[in-house]
Amino acid sequence: MKDKNISVAVIRRLPKYHRYLKEMLDNDIKRISSKELSKMIGFTASQIRQDLNNFGGFGQQGYGYNVEDLYNEIGKILGLTRNYNVVIVGAGNLGQALANYSSFDKLGFKLKAMFDVNPKLIGLKINNVEVHDMDKFEDFVKANDIEIVYICTSRDGAQDVADKIQKTPVEAIWNFAPIDLKIKSDVIVENIHLIDNLLTVSYFLKGKME
Amino acid sequence: MKDKNISVAVIRRLPKYHRYLKEMLDNDIKRISSKELSKMIGFTASQIRQDLNNFGGFGQQGYGYNVEDLYNEIGKILGLTRNYNVVIVGAGNLGQALANYSSFDKLGFKLKAMFDVNPKLIGLKINNVEVHDMDKFEDFVKANDIEIVYICTSRDGAQDVADKIQKTPVEAIWNFAPIDLKIKSDVIVENIHLIDNLLTVSYFLKGKME
DNA sequence: TAGATTGTTAATCGATTAACAATC
DNA sequence: TAGATTGTTAATCGATTAACAATC
Numbered sequence: 001m002k003d004k005n006i007s008v009a010v011i012r013r014l015p016k017y018h019r020y021l022k023e024m025l026d027n028d029i030k031r032i033s034s035k036e037l038s039k040m041i042g043f044t045a046s047q048i049r050q051d052l053n054n055f056g057g058f059g060q061q062g063y064g065y066n067v068e069d070l071y072n073e074i075g076k077i078l079g080l081t082r083n084y085n086v087v088i089v090g091a092g093n094l095g096q097a098l099a100n101y102s103s104f105d106k107l108g109f110k111l112k113a114m115f116d117v118n119p120k121l122i123g124l125k126i127n128n129v130e131v132h133d134m135d136k137f138e139d140f141v142k143a144n145d146i147e148i149v150y151i152c153t154s155r156d157g158a159q160d161v162a163d164k165i166q167k168t169p170v171e172a173i174w175n176f177a178p179i180d181l182k183i184k185s186d187v188i189v190e191n192i193h194l195i196d197n198l199l200t201v202s203y204f205l206k207g208k209m210e
Numbered sequence: 211m212k213d214k215n216i217s218v219a220v221i222r223r224l225p226k227y228h229r230y231l232k233e234m235l236d237n238d239i240k241r242i243s244s245k246e247l248s249k250m251i252g253f254t255a256s257q258i259r260q261d262l263n264n265f266g267g268f269g270q271q272g273y274g275y276n277v278e279d280l281y282n283e284i285g286k287i288l289g290l291t292r293n294y295n296v297v298i299v300g301a302g303n304l305g306q307a308l309a310n311y312s313s314f315d316k317l318g319f320k321l322k323a324m325f326d327v328n329p330k331l332i333g334l335k336i337n338n339v340e341v342h343d344m345d346k347f348e349d350f351v352k353a354n355d356i357e358i359v360y361i362c363t364s365r366d367g368a369q370d371v372a373d374k375i376q377k378t379p380v381e382a383i384w385n386f387a388p389i390d391l392k393i394k395s396d397v398i399v400e401n402i403h404l405i406d407n408l409l410t411v412s413y414f415l416k417g418k419m420e
Numbered sequence: 421t422a423g424a425t426t427g428t429t430a431a432t433c434g435a436t437t438a439a440c441a442a443t444c
Numbered sequence: 445t446a447g448a449t450t451g452t453t454a455a456t457c458g459a460t461t462a463a464c465a466a467t468c
Contacts, residue, residue: 079416097303206289
């Protein structure tokens with residue numbers, strides 16, 4: 001399975017396929033055609049077939065796709081065949097919210113520790129995971145094979161964290177701070193820019209009003 | 211300013227322009243050319259000029275763009291010239307995190323109330339905003355000219371909230387539940403699908419490893 | 421077998437980039 | 445004025461959709 005030259009647009013649709021297939025699986029739906037799936041998921045049948053064929057022929061002419069097989073295949077493509085060690089930096093409300101999401105854990109994203117600079121938070125246990133002093137960050141991350149860091153600090157703290165991360169073997173950052181991190185190494189960065197998203201809401205709202 | 215037939219791709223870049231221009235403004239940068247901005251923001255100069263010209267000629271040949279003017283113009287395009295009344299449904303960690311973000315407030319998104327079904331949360335005050343019983347939702351929303359609802363419930367509660375919303379004049383939903391809401395009316399829905407985003411992280415991580 | 425539906429190629433559409441005349 | 449940089453048109457590139465032969 002050589003995932004070469006797959007466009008980002010395709011990749012970003014994969015989790016949605018995964019989500020819908022899981023739902024069908026839970027509802028005991030055994031097979032699905034691109035046409036039926038199209039109706040549910042809102043992509044064209046043609047696009048669905050194109051998307052899936054980037055990774056291999058998972059379907060069968062005249063039949064469609066086996067839901068369970070396709071679900072598993074997409075899981076594999078998304079890297080859900082193993083666990084990932086994770087830490088959260090920033091143990092405020094958002095960090096705590098993420099620490100409490102059991103769905104991340106179920107998918108294999110295993111939270112090993114949280115970090116903060118605030119003495120009031122250090123020592124707390126959130127969902128059985130301890131909040132450590134940020135001083136311990138680099139050592140902990142190196143000693144525990146941490147691969148992904150969720151950055152839940154304020155805007156101002158985020159770049160510092162990114163700089164520290166680049167001195168460790170951490171492979172990926174999931175960034176919630178409203179800033180584009182400057183990264184020299186090949187660390188993967190995926191951003192959740194909440195404000196950017198909220199501003200599109202007001203944009204569309206404004207359009208509706210006119 | 212008739213924002214007609216502007217593609218969504220353009221719209222989703224606008225908040226990033228807004229963010230960078232704010233930063234320049236804070237750093238007393240008075241003017242910027244598309245070429246310089248390109249270097250900072252990572253879009254091509256050509257794309258920047260194309261994007262901006264969808265909304266009007268904000269620049270000046272031989273000079274570039276006035277940072278403050280452009281910042282204000284983009285703010286206007288994004289609908290940041292007035293306040294929006296907001297409520298949050300779901301007063302758990304995530305709801306509380308959003309309630310505490312002062313940046314939303316500063317941009318004009320004014321949180322008027324929170325709602326939950328959990329008796330332990332009802333009556334609490336988060337950042338001076340009270341958590342009400344979900345029973346009061348419809349009445350409150352109608353009586354207080356609420357335009358945007360942030361849905362921070364679990365997956366299972368979200369569609370119920372969406373159904374309730376459709377019985378009110380609420381115009382837009384910012385949805386954090388991992389589900390695609392079924393909406394019959396023309397309510398705007400903007401999703402933050404955290405899991406979908408996290409799965410792209412594991413996808414790219416997997417690609418790196420190979 | 422006949423019907424259904426995929427896999428895949430070709431056509432279309434839209435978005436990005438390049439180029440340059442207009443003009444500050 | 446000369447240099448710089450926009451606004452805008454044209455060219456290119458990539459993504460989506462349509463079509464249909466292959467085949468289960």
